Amino acid sequence: MDFGATLLPILASGLAVGAIYALIGVTYNTMYSTSRVMSFTSGQLGMLGGVLGSLFILRLGMPLIVGFVLTIMACAIVGVVTEFIAVRPVLKSLDQHLYVLSTLALALMIQQFTAIEWSTEPQPFPRLFGLGSGSFDEKFWLPVAACAFTIGALELMQRHTLVGRAFLAVSEDNFAARSLGLPERNLRIASYALAGAIGGLAGFAGGELMLAFFANGGQYNFYGFVPVALGGLGNNRGSIVGGLALGLFQQAANFLVGGVFASVAVFIAFIIVLLAAPQGLFGTSTARRV
C-alpha cells in the first residue's frame, strides 16, 4: 500500500473524525456521570459548535478568539438548558426512561431550529490558523489537539481541584455525596455546562473538516454514542480509545470500499459488539435488580 497516497490520508482523517466522536462520547459521559442520563443533545452540541463558530466568525465577522469563546459559552448554556428542561423534571422517574424522550425532543428542536434559521445546506467554516497542508492540515490535527487538551484538562481537574473530586464523588455514590452535604444539584448543573463546552469544542475544532451543517447533529449523536457503548458508560478513557478506533475503521472502510458500506460495517460491528458485551468492552456489570 502506498503510504503517502492511501495510508496517511486514512490515518489523518481517521484520527480527526475519531477525536470528534471521542469528544462527543466524553460529552455523553460527563452528563451521565452526575445524572445517570444519556442525552440525545450531546451530538447536537457538537453540531452547534460548528454552526455557531461559522456564524460568529464568518457571518458576523468577529475575531477568532471572541467567536471561539462565545461559541463555547453558548454551548455551555445549551448544556444547562438541557439539564433544566429535559433532565431535571424526569430525574425522579429514571426507571421509566422518560429522559430518552425528553432529550430526544430537545435535540430535535435544536436541530430543526438550526435547519430553518441557519441553513439546510452545509455552510463553510472559517480557516482558523492556516497552518499545515495535505494530511498535516490543521483541519486534521485540530480535533486531535482539542481531544488531547480536553482529556488533560479533565484529568487535572479531577486530580487537583476539589470540584473535580466532588464530580467523581457524586458520580460514584450520589446518596453518600448528598449526605456529606455536597451541593449535588449545583454540581449536576455544572457538569451539564461542562458537557456543553466539551461538545461545542468538538464541533468547533472539527468545523473545518465537517463544516457548519445542521445534519451533523444526528451523525454525531450516533457515532459519538458508539465509543461510549463500546467503552462502557461513564468511562472516558474507553470512549477515547473507542472513538479513535471507530474513526480509523470508518475512514479506512471509506477509502477502501466506499462510504455506504463503511456505515453499514460500523453499524453491524456496533450491534454485534453490544449483543456480545452489553456492558461495553471496558465496562463492568454492577446492577442488582431485585
Add this chain to the structure above:
Amino acid sequence: MTVETTTSVTGLRNRPFGAARSERWSQLAPYAALAAIAAVLPWIGNEYWAVIGTRAAIYWVLVAGLNLIVGFAGQLAIGYVALLTLGAYTTSVLVAGNVIPAVPLPLAFGAATVIGAVFGLVVGLPALRLRTFYFAMSTLGFATIVTQIALAWKSVTGGGIGIVAPEFPAPFNTPWGFYGFCLIVAAIATWMSANVAHSRFGRALVAIRDAEVAAEANGISKVQFLVPVFLLGGAMAGIAGGLFATLQTYVTPDAFTFDLSVLFFIAILIGGRGSILGPLLGTILLTILPEFAAPLAAWSTFLYAVLLLVIVLAVPGGIADLIDFKNRRPLTDAREIQPQPALLSRVIARQPGSQPLSLRNVVLAFGGVRALDGLDLDVQPGRVHGLIGPNGSGKTTALNVISGYYAPQNGSVALGGATLELGHPESRASHGIARTFQTPRIVGEASVLENVMIGATVTGRATFLETLLALPRRATDERVLKAKATAALTAVGLETLADIRANRLQHSELRFVEIARALMLSPAFLLLDEPAAGLSADEIDRLGSLITEISRQGTGVLLVEHHADLIFAICERVTVLNLGRVLAEGAAAEIRVHKEVVSAYLGA
C-alpha cells in the same frame, strides 16, 4: 373470620347482568364514529382530502403495529421509518422488474410483508438484551443506514432519482378507490392489534414495560413475547410501506425522512401508552394538523418535538388519560380490605402435593461478601414456613435464589425430584412457584383485574397467531382467566376495585393485589417477601388468616417477615438466618424461646 357481603366502596355497585355488554358498546362507539366519518368523507371532501385520508390510514397501519412495541411493550423503537422505506422499495422494485422479472402486485405485497417482518425482528433483537437508550440508538442507526443504502444502491433503487411505484388495478386506481382500500387495511390492522392488546399477550407486553421483574416471576420471557410482536410490527410497517409507495407514485429516499419516524413515535405518545384509540386519534391529528397550519409546515417537526416534550413532562398519560373518565371518579378513602379466605378453594384448587422445595448448600457471594454461605432449607407443601433474621442475613437473597433472580455459585434448588435451573426467573412459574415482592411490583396503568390476570399468563392456551385472528381459543382463555382473577380478587377482598387503575390504590391494597396475582398460578409454593410491611395491625391480622388458609389449600408458603408476631402467629416452622447461614430451625414455639435467636434477631 366471617364471610359477609362487602359493601361497594367505589360507587360501582355490583353491576346488573348486561352492563358488561353496554360497556363493550361504549368502548366500540369511538371506532364506529371514526368509521362513519371516514365513510362520509368522499361525499363531503375533494380529492385532496382523499390523499390526506389515505395518508392517515397508511400511517395508522404502521402505527397500529408499532404501538404494540412502543405503547404496550415500552420498547423505544424510534427509527421505524426504515421499515416503511424497506416496504416501499420492496413493492416498487419487484413490480417494476428492474432486478428480477416483474412480479404481480399481491405477490410484491407478500414479499414486503415478509421482508418487513424479518427486518422488524432484526431491528428488534437488540431490545432483548440492551438497555433502553442503546436500543433507541440502534434503531436510529438502522434508519440512517437504510436511507444511505437507498441512495447509494442505484442499480436497484434508482438512487436519488428514485423508482416508479406500483399502480393498483381498478377500482382502486382512483384517489377515492385507493382511499377505500387503505381504509379497509387500516380497519383490519386495528382489529388485529386490538385482538393482541386485549389478550394475555397484550398484558404480558405491558408487564414487560412497567414491571419487568414481576413479569419474569410470572413466567413472561422477553423473547417469547417480544419476538412475535416485532414480527407483526415489521410486517405491518412493510405493508404500510407498499401502500405509501403507491400513494407517492414515485419513491425517492428523501420521502423517508427521520421526521416521519418522529411523527409515528409522537402519535403513540400523544395517544397514550397502552391504548389503541389514543394513538389512532394521535395519528389522525398529526396527519391533518400541518394541512390546517400551512404557513407552519416548515416548522412541523419542530412543533412535533415541542409537543413531545410537553407530553413527556406534563401529560405522560397522553390523550388516553384525558379521555379516561372512568378513572376520574374519586375512590372513597375509608375502604377496608376484607379477605374471604373461605373462597380460596375456588382459586387454588390443587391436589395436595407431597414434594418439598429444598435448597442444598447454597453459596452466593457478591464481591467478597458471602450473602448465602452454605444454606440448607426445606419448605414443606401445605405449611407456612417463616424465614427471619437480622438485616443482611440473606433472607431476601434466599428468596431470589429460589425464584431464579440470582444464580448461586454453588448448591442446588430442587422441587421434589426436579432440580430447578439456577438463574432463570421466567422458568419458575411453570414449576408452580409464585412470589410477591418487598415493594409491590404492579402495572400501575393497568386495571387491578388485568394485573391479577397477568399472574396466569403461562396457563393461556391460544397461540399468538390464534390471538391475532381472534380464533376461539383466545375467547376461552379470556373467559377462564377473567373468572379466575375475579375469584382471586374476591378471596383477597379487593373485588370491588377490579376495574380501577392499579396506581390509584393504596400501598396496602397493592400488597393484596400481588398475592391475588400470585394465586393465579394455583402455586405449589408461594414466596412472600415482607408482605406485612406498611400494613396496619388489623390488616396484618387479616393477612395472617389469608396466608394460613392458602397453606391449607395445599400451597407451601415461605414467609420472609420482620413482624415477629405475625411469624409466630401463623408459621409452623421457622428458620433463623444469620450471616447467610441457618442459626436455628424448628417449630415456631421452640424458636420463640430460643435464647440465641431472640438475641440475634433482636440484636443484642
Add this chain to the structure above:
Amino acid sequence: MPTLAPEIPIPGTSPQVLLDVQSVEAGYGKIGVLHGVSITVYAGEVVSLLGPNGAGKTTLLRAISGLLPLTGGRLRFDARDITGSGPRETARAGLVHVIEGHRVFTQQTIADNMLLAGYDVPRRERALRIEQALAYFPEIASRLQVLGGALSGGQQQMLVVAQGLVRRPRLLMLDEPSAGLAPVLVDRVLDVIGELKQQGTAILLVEQLVEKAISRSDRVYAITRGRIVLEAAAATPDLPRRLEHAYFGHTDAAIPPAV
C-alpha cells in the same frame, strides 16, 4: 403498648433541647414508614434509637437530616426550624448524618475523602479541621494516600465517622456504625462516642448491638412499625426485658401456642 416513661431529667444544669422532632411522618413513595414520630435530643447527651429491622430507624435519621422529604410533622434544631431543609443546610447547621454501610468514595484517597467532607468549610480552616477529625483515628490518619476502596470495613467506618467530624457537629447521627465490623473494631468505633460526648457533642445512635448501644447511652428510644413505643433512661434496671416486650407488642400470654 407501654406508656411512655416520664421526662427523664438530665443531670447537671437545666437541659437545652438540641433536636426536637415533632410528629414526623415520612416514607418511600406510597409506603408510609414513619407514623408520627416524636423524639428529643438534649445538648451533649447520647441517645440510642433501637428497634427491630424495618422499624423505621434509618428512615427517621434520613428524615431528620433532610435526605428524605417529610410528609408531615416538624423539625427544630438548635432552636431553629429546619423542617424542609436539605442535607446541605442541616450539615451546615451542625447536624451531621453518617449514613449506614460505610459508603466511602472508593476511587479516591483518604485525604480526598476528607477534603470532600470539608467542601463547604472555608479553605483556611479545612486542613486544621481535617487534622482534628483524623486525630480520633490514628489508624487511618497515617495512610492518607490509600484509596478508600482499599480499606477494610472497619477502616471505612472510621473514615466516614471522621468525615462527619470535619463539620464539627453539635449532633452526630450514626447509623449502624458496627454493621459488618469485626468485634474488636466495633468497640474501637463505638468508644469514640464517649470521647465525642466529653467534647460536648450530642450523639443519636442507631445500633443493632443493643447492649453495647445501651452501655454508651444516656437514654434510649425504641421504635417499631414507625412508632416510638418506649422511652427510657439507659440505666433502667430491666431495660432489655422491657425492650423485647415493646418490640413484640404483645404480652407473653398472647403468644400463640405452637401449631
